[in-house]
Amino acid sequence: TGPVRVRFAPSPTGFLHLGGLRTALFNYLLARRYGGQFILRIEDTDQKRFVAGATENILATLQWAGLAIDEGPGKGPDKYFQSQRTELYQKHAQLLLDSGHAYRCFCNSHRLELLRQEATVQGRAPMYDRRCLHLSQRQVDEKLRTGEPYTVRMKAPGALTEAGREVGDGVPGPAGFDDAVLLKSDGLATYHLANVVDDHLMGITHVMRGEEWLISTPKHRALFRAFGWEPPAYAHLPLLMNSDGSKLSKRNQDGPVKNYISAGYLPQALVNYVALLGWHPDSTKEVFTMPELEQQFALRGLSRSKSAVSRDRLDWLQKQHLRAAIHDDQQVMGLAEQALAEIRGAEGAGREGLTSEAVVGALRLCGDRLARAGDLHTTAPYLFGDPDLESEQAQGV
Known part of the structure; x- marks a missing residue:
């Protein structure tokens, strides 16, 4: 077996949030623990939801947190934006068409919506009925000749559904999946095709991602088999929750990492805190430096339970790391510059x-x-300004 190669593959649909930072951190720590590589890939196939500045925020936040990438935008031999790899995906879609693991679908959006509505009325999950799978080659050629738009769908193995079970973390998978679209009518790849092709070509050995992708894992494993490739090992991380049990979202105040940065939290404190959201060390120790996390992180410590975000715990860790930094001759100078900027900006100081x-x-x-x-x-x-002799406290002396 080769070295561990992991990837953090965010979509630039918003600024990096706490859950994304945790996913990046766990992948980074796994790579460092086993002497592997940590790769950053920007999955920007969904151009409709693209947010200006999101990619720059992701890169800057990872750098702030101390998660150094081994490969990624501007560093490495490959292209790390999926929008730059369209020709590659189209080539691999053709391979699936040639091998019979995919087919062209000419159904328009109106017909697909009718199928969805019919399934909803009947109380079942919407699934494509494979009408275009049964077109003859002559029918397909005629539609192509007249320029009829089409998508490329994977031919799901077996019947319309396939039982799936998650590998690596033992979590049961969904009941099944249908013939997912791999290439859209504009020729751009969907997440499913791009994700699988990139993971294989980049040599990814382990995939750690949020549990919202658990439902897609049987689909991705089927695509790996269709190409004749060995799939990576998968682990899915439970969602982060608010203290009231609701899902932590990007719009929540506790969601975006930039809010913690602007509030003055130290990167080592936030990294320490995020590491403990779903990972349990082999000891009762709570305060960790990055080198300690790199040495101790292990997949066996991952929790299957959802973790609640608590500012109280973060604030406690912040104080521990701040005290340590203050008594470190190198770190304290940076803290002094921050404090000095605040002092100089304070009225009357x-x-x-x-x-x-x-x-x-x-x-x-x-x-x-x-x-x-x-x-x-x-x-x-009192250390930085003249005493206010007119204050109530001064008058009482």
């Missing part, structure tokens, strides 16, 4: 002659009372 070295001393003096470095001037204002 005594700023003349204030140096980073002086702020380091103040941080170490007040470190046990701080939640973030930028709070220094509000926690100990």
